[in-house]
Amino acid sequence: MSPRVRWMGALSRRLLCPRQRPLYAANTLALHRHFTSKSHPPKICVVGSGPAGFYTAQYLLKHHTEVLVDIYEKLPVPFGLVRFGVAPDHPEVKNVINTFTQTARSERCGFFGNVTVGKDVTVEELQAAYHAVVLSYGAEDKRELGIPGEDLHGVYSARDFVGWYNGLPSNRHLNPDLSCDTAVILGQGNVALDIARILLSPIELLQKTDITQGALDALINSRIRKVWLIGRRGPLQVAFTIKELREMIHLPGTRPRLDTPDYHGLVDITKDLPRPRKRLTELMVKTSLEPSEKDADRWSKADREWGLRFYRSPLKVLPSDDGHKAAGVLLSVTQLEGTGENAVAVPTGQVESISCGLILSSIGYKSTPISPAVPFLAKKGVIPNSIGRIQESPGLYCSGWVKRGPTGVITTTMTDGFETAQAILEDVKSGILDFSESRLGAAAIKKSLALKEIQPISFSDWEKIDEVETARGLGIGKPREKILDPQEMLAIISE
Ligand SMILES: Cc1cc2nc3c(=O)[nH]c(=O)nc-3n(C[C@H](O)[C@H](O)[C@H](O)COP(=O)(O)OP(=O)(O)OC[C@H]3O[C@@H](n4cnc5c(N)ncnc54)[C@H](O)[C@@H]3O)c2cc1C
């Protein structure tokens, strides 16, 4: 018997107690009274409990007084990248969890964690059980560089590295090698800046966050003193944003290295740029060419540094003499064809190498198909859709990164989730979504899961885990100490 099934045995006993029944069960009876025999409350399920899933659910519940929403989540814990992506030293960003919690506590919302759609339950089963299914399962995979040496020791994807310091169960054993002096991050997006900041932050700042204790210990012993962020294009094409750059520039104990030749000549161009790009470029120019006396003085005393390197595209990870680990990266020097956001980096034929023992590939995330029954555009990594309505698939919708691609902050994802929810409600109103027939909803899915000995985790189960994590954190001055092992989470629930 697998450990998961064993735990589930204990769990199922507990989950049968009345407190654990979906909260909306009692209310459903009351709601039914408002419907004729031909009309039933729309039952909608959402796959994924990240911002897209929660915002879609929130909008549906707010704007339709009878709709019932169930959220299915692969992990035992909710909130997607808010828990496993957002940097631990950005706690204010995680406040959205309070709103998500209110949604999950609604009498008309059910939460089923520990259920992987596409494996434990199929999309077709969900379609049979619900009037509509919304796929909001994000972009969980990493984009690969596809260069020789990418699998050497010392090379990690940003996805795994972030997952490691944020307590993603599948990355808890990553144990990255931080024994070298120099790290190279390939990519110049906000994730790249997050990682650079975590690698270089003073420990006193990190130890007050919800970074995992294992990552904190590794960072205490880290020898990394220098971090290079490599972009294949130029300063006018960086993907990070001004707030994150400013934070990096002001990071205590560190000095930015923005080589002046990159910024000469940019001043004249900035005038014509859109405002956010203009301000971002001005900050880089100022930091490089006209630092204040105070900044220059602080930087002269710093013992760690980071820098931006432009017009360099990764060609190969260079191995150490014994061939086992990364010792550097070979870069192709590029130049731009075209201008602005759409400029393309083309190789000049020149190459250059940087010695380093740690390489982090931060070139973006990637969605994967969930089922052969759901159309998927492999090249773009999205589900083809029109305002969230999945093409040629009535009753199937999508929201968030799997709908739009793996870019955009939480507020972008919120707008996107609302847009999909609005499309669903329009379809309910216009009759495109037929809910004249009653659907079994969670009852059917729970039956199917029980046959496979899979017991879903309810939101109140999560709240027990949350309580334990918070209490463990309190003892050591952190907002929480995340539990890394799903088996331990299940044990807490079954206590
Ligand atoms: C490292 C990182 C840091 C970020 N930091 C910030 C920040 O500071 N501020 C900000 O505004 N934005 C930030 N973002 C962006 C923000 O996280 C995204 O906009 C948002 O999380 C996308 O929401 P989503 O719901 O589409 O995807 P996700 O948040 O990834 O949620 C998808 C959910 O679906 C679940 N799932 C996956 N497959 C299945 C399946 N088969 N069955 C059931 N469930 C499944 C996943 O476990 C996950 O819980 C960051 C992104 C990253 C990658």
Ligand SMILES: NC(=O)c1ccc[n+]([C@@H]2O[C@H](COP(=O)([O-])OP(=O)(O)OC[C@H]3O[C@@H](n4cnc5c(N)ncnc54)[C@H](OP(=O)(O)O)[C@@H]3O)[C@@H](O)[C@H]2O)c1
């Ligand atoms: N604090 C925050 O608000 C925060 C924190 C983290 C993440 N986020 C958001 O989450 C989203 C994802 O962030 P992200 O950093 O993963 O992605 P991103 O913003 O898309 O940045 C990806 C970077 O990788 C580069 N890249 C892509 N393919 C490459 C290749 N083959 N070779 C070399 N470089 C390559 C890109 O350069 P090109 O431009 O040349 O393609 C870009 O610099 C973003 O919208 C981001 O703003 C926000």
